[in-house]
Structures are given as structure tokens and as C-alpha cells.
Amino acid sequence: MQVPASFEYQRAQSVEEALELLGRFGEEARVLAGGHSLLPMMKLRLAGPEVLVDINDLTELDHIDETGGELRVGALTRHRTLLESPLVGRHFPIIHDAERVIADPPVRNRGTIGGSLCQADPSEDLSAVCAALHAVAVIRGADGERGVAMADFHRGPYETAVGAGEMLTEVRFPVRPGSGSAYEKLERKAGDWAVAAAGVALCLEDGRMTHVGVGLAAVGAGGLHAEAVQELLEGREPSPELFEEAGRVASASCSPVTDSRGPADYKRHLAGELTKRALRRAVARAAAPAAAVKEG
């Protein structure tokens, strides 16, 4: 039987109370949302917080709003809510692509976007998705809130910009006209972590790709933000030759390791191939948003 080590359980009734608790217990405290990453790690003694601050009652963090050219998603929004949101699917089909292949329905009923990002697992799908979408993480602490770009949010495997006494409260996605996005994931079996995955988001302006974002999952911590691929594509017209080149750059810029899900060279190949596929679909969706909605 797997049981976590002992800890103290605190159930916050407001964001302010959660922050007060997190501030009081500092490094010893962790936020408990869906718990589907944290509790398994605690069972395996890979994590051993002394205090858990349960934020599941903070319904003010469970929302999806379009405002001021942004889609604002509360940190406690469940995977299932994202998957079932037509608003999310209309603006960001990449999120629906990813959510369909994240774990399984009971897990998606519990897991949250905030938990996914704060877990900061290099194999986690939403981290690559949010990187591709150039999302901004809103982090709140005792002194107020700050926005952190995804590129600065993930500091390394299992490390984020969220400090002791702080919590992620919202994720903001820029809504842009002419946008298209897609996520391509290869998994060994339904609901598994990715062998490798690639997310691409972009806009088409006068036939050229702008605001290009590329995020890779499960191919090393450095892959999350595939900046070299983004730079290659930005401002260029889409073409099969350019997509081939983007695949080559994606393969070259990642650092996968051999494990039970496959050898490193296979994952490197996948990073390139999946980047190309996601790129083709993202461009197609940007060119024909109505068709993308039907498909999504």
C-alpha cells in the first residue's frame, strides 16, 4: 500500500487565506489542487511537503473569460472544463488537441491547468502548449501579482518561477486574429505520457507566419521552448521546404534521453516529424478557421 508521509492539511477558503498559509509555512508548504501529480510523488517519497494547502474550494480560480484581447483561465480550471469549452476550442484548437490525449476522463476530472504548469514536468503536455501559445502566468504573493512569460516561468525540470509564499492564479493567452494552432503527440498507449510531442501556434498575416510559438514535450527540458524553430519560421511564408527545415531544426535543438518510452535517437526523429505535422495543421487551421472549428 502506498501512502504519503505525514503532513498537515489546510483547506483554504480564499486566495488570501491560501497565500497567508503559504507565506507562513514557506518552503515546507505545497499547493494541493487536483493532486494527480503531487499525491503520486508523495506516495513515492519524491516529494515530502510538511503542509498541503488545499485550494479546491477556491472557485474564483476556476474560470475561463475572454477579456481585453486575452483568454484568462483560472489556475484551478480542470482539464475537463478546458476540453469542453467551445471558447477554448475556437481560439486555441491546440488546447483541445492536447486535452484529448492527457491521461483519461477520471484524471481529467481532477487535474488542473495550474497544477500541470506548476508540476513543470518536461513531459507534461500543457506546458508545451502554453509555451507555444506564448501564455503569461499570473503569480500572486503577499505583495500583489506579477505576470511571467512562459519562457521565464519554467526554470528547469520541476522548477518554476513561483516562489515560496506565492501561487499561480491565472494563465492568460493572447487572442489574435488569423491564428491557428495544433498539438501532435505520440504515446505508447491511450492516456500515457508522451514518447514525444510538439505544439505549434502561429498567425497568418498577409501570407506570412507571425507570433510563431513552438513547444516540445518529453524531449528534454530545453525543448519546452523551441526558440530556434520559432526564429526560423517568424515572418516567413509557409512552404513544404520550410517545414522540412523546421523539423530538422527541432530535431537538432532538443535533448531527449533514452528511457522505457524509447531511444533518444527515435525521440529526436519524432521531435522533427511531430513539429512538421503540427506546423502543417496549424497553418491549415489559420488559413481556414471555420474548417478548424468543425474539426475541433
Place this chain on the structure above:
Amino acid sequence: MRITVNVNGEDHTREVEARHLLVRFLRDDLELTGTHWGCDTSNCGTCVVLMDGEPVKSCTVLAAMAEGHETRTVEGLADGDRLDPVQQGFIEEHGLQCGFCTPGMMLSGRALLDRNPDPSEDEVREAISGQLCRCTGYLNIVKAIRWAAAHESAGREEAGSQA
């Protein structure tokens, strides 16, 4: 810590450790052993129960987290001696062999039909995709849940025609 958890419509108050998992609370404290306990890693799904009507894996939920929510287990499916149509469906379509995954499968089936009274085969397969069965190859489980859907639909039509 002292918690009160509503299970199958009844409040249960117990003194538990914060680290106590919902699956252990149901099985050991309440002796509701219909909820099965399998991999303990949120993979196999045999521990699925409904929280506020939606399937969750109770090995990965703290008992304390269930406070303030309605938990439903397989013991809460039947209405007295009358089986839930999903349970009846598992009998009619031979939806089980060893029975280990069955309680969780039936609860996921119930939750699906409560949201979607006429699911396609693909929708049933998606709904149970977080749960493993090593006996039946899923075919009869899917049939069982669809049997319940058809049965409930016929019941509604009958009630409608009488009205």
C-alpha cells in the same frame, strides 16, 4: 483530524490522518469494500467512485478532500432491491468475469448516462478509457452500458406515452 464525508447520501464522521486516502477511508473505515483497490497509482481505475456525480480515482484523492462533496460508491447504485439499469446491463450482457474492475466500470457508466443518455459506442469507450479490464476485452462492458442506455430510454418513452 476529524472529517465528515457524505457517502451514498449519508454523513460519516471519523478521526483520520491527513494522509488517509479516500479509497482506504471507504474500504477500511466505512467497510464499503465494493470500491476496489488496485494499482494505487491512478492508472488502473478500479478504485473509481463518483464525486459530485463525476468519476474520480479514489486512490489519488485524500479522504479530507472529499469533505463537502457527495461521494457515491457501487453500494449506492441500487435502489433497495432494484438494481440500477447499469448493474442490470452487466448481468444481461455478461459484462464481467472476475469482477475486479466492475464497480468502477459501472460507476463510470452511470456518470456517462447521467450526462449523455444515448452515448455512441465510441463515447462509452472514451468514458471507460481510464479503467482497465483484463478479462472481457471491454466488448461486453460497452454492450452492458449501452444496454442500460437503451433500457432507460425505453422506460422514458413508456412513461411519456402514459402521460
